[in-house]
Amino acid sequence: MTTVNTVTGPIQAGEVGKTLIHEHLYITFMGSEYDVLMPFDRKAFVRDAVNRLKALKAHGVKTFVDPCPIELGRDVNLMKEVAEKAEMNVVCATGFYWEKYGLPIYWRAKSAEQIAELYIHEIEKGIGDTGVKAGVIKVATGEPVISEAEIPFVQAAAMASKATGIPIVTHTELGCCGPDQQKIFADFGAEKHKCMIGHSCGNPDPAYHKEIVDNGTYIGFDRIGYESMQPDDLRADNVVHLLKGGYRDQLMMSQDRFCHLRGMHILTNILEADKEEADAMERAMQDGTWDLPFTDIFEKFFPKLRDRGVSDEDINHIMEVNPVRFFSGEKF
Ligand SMILES: [Zn+2]
Numbered sequence: 001m002t003t004v005n006t007v008t009g010p011i012q013a014g015e016v017g018k019t020l021i022h023e024h025l026y027i028t029f030m031g032s033e034y035d036v037l038m039p040f041d042r043k044a045f046v047r048d049a050v051n052r053l054k055a056l057k058a059h060g061v062k063t064f065v066d067p068c069p070i071e072l073g074r075d076v077n078l079m080k081e082v083a084e085k086a087e088m089n090v091v092c093a094t095g096f097y098w099e100k101y102g103l104p105i106y107w108r109a110k111s112a113e114q115i116a117e118l119y120i121h122e123i124e125k126g127i128g129d130t131g132v133k134a135g136v137i138k139v140a141t142g143e144p145v146i147s148e149a150e151i152p153f154v155q156a157a158a159m160a161s162k163a164t165g166i167p168i169v170t171h172t173e174l175g176c177c178g179p180d181q182q183k184i185f186a187d188f189g190a191e192k193h194k195c196m197i198g199h200s201c202g203n204p205d206p207a208y209h210k211e212i213v214d215n216g217t218y219i220g221f222d223r224i225g226y227e228s229m230q231p232d233d234l235r236a237d238n239v240v241h242l243l244k245g246g247y248r249d250q251l252m253m254s255q256d257r258f259c260h261l262r263g264m265h266i267l268t269n270i271l272e273a274d275k276e277e278a279d280a281m282e283r284a285m286q287d288g289t290w291d292l293p294f295t296d297i298f299e300k301f302f303p304k305l306r307d308r309g310v311s312d313e314d315i316n317h318i319m320e321v322n323p324v325r326f327f328s329g330e331k332f
Pocket residue numbers: 022023024067256
């Protein structure tokens with residue numbers, strides 16, 4: 001059976017179990033390492049993150065995938081420490097973010113082949129000198145189209161997946177460009193059943209979801225709880241659409257939450273939205289009162305699915321059977 005790279009070493013795909021496919025422990029933005037005026041209490045962070053993961057274990061979660069892009073503060077030693085203390089499988093990623101918030105200039109000047117070489121190195125040899133190997137490949141694109149700068153990174157991900165068999169997890173912006181990502185993946189040799197088009201629940205249109213699943217990849221409803229992007233009631237309706245359409249095998253659910261996001265002000269300064277709220281969130285993350293638990297999907301969202309007639313067997317299939325198959329490399 002296939003092995004899966006976690007930050008604490010390889011496991012069998014069958015051991016993956018119930019999984020949150022897209023969450024984060026720590027994330028930040030490029031340049032925050034120079035901000036000495038914004039302290040980060042690593043010990044307090046670890047304590048908080050471990051508690052949050054332990055709360056998930058009470059819901060039977062065995063694996064937590066943190067597809068933090070390379071340039072968004074990815075710190076695999078930090079992930080490893082949290083994983084060990086919480087006794088949770090944590091899977092980290094290789095891959096860069098999208099143009100607006102990422103893509104370091106050094107790597108923009110490389111070819112897709114050179115970027116793929118880095119990804120393959122991080123999967124097969126490890127990340128820096130940490131000994132930790134990436135278990136998924138991250139792809140991120142913006143809107144309304146995949147930008148010129150982003151294209152080689154998407155191609156590189158497909159090449160690396162083809163070479164290593166490791167699956168791809170994507171970020172789409174405002175629920176668009178999923179089919180464009182799929183086209184590049186197909187053109188550059190990634191297998192459909194090893195790709196998940198993430199944040200697809202950001203698009204309210206069932207026809208968009210149908211196009212993605214008909215193209216043969218997994219679909220991520222993995223921003224559950226972000227009511228300002230789409231109401232969860234609409235997400236729940238769209239989950240039901242997919243289930244009724246016979247696409248249960250292709251659906252994965254998660255929340256894209258985080259324990260600590262350093263640089264909330266960047267999001268609000270650029271988006272010019274809710275600055276006060278963002279300042280309050282950033283303060284709360286620093287003083288340890290930040291509270292958006294990873295358990296909300298179980299406690300708030302699944303009841304919405306059950307109200308709509310979705311069975312626990314369906315929910316379990318999406319949360320456990322699908323991720324195990326995704327990592328095992330088996331087709332659905
Ligand atoms: Zn994310």
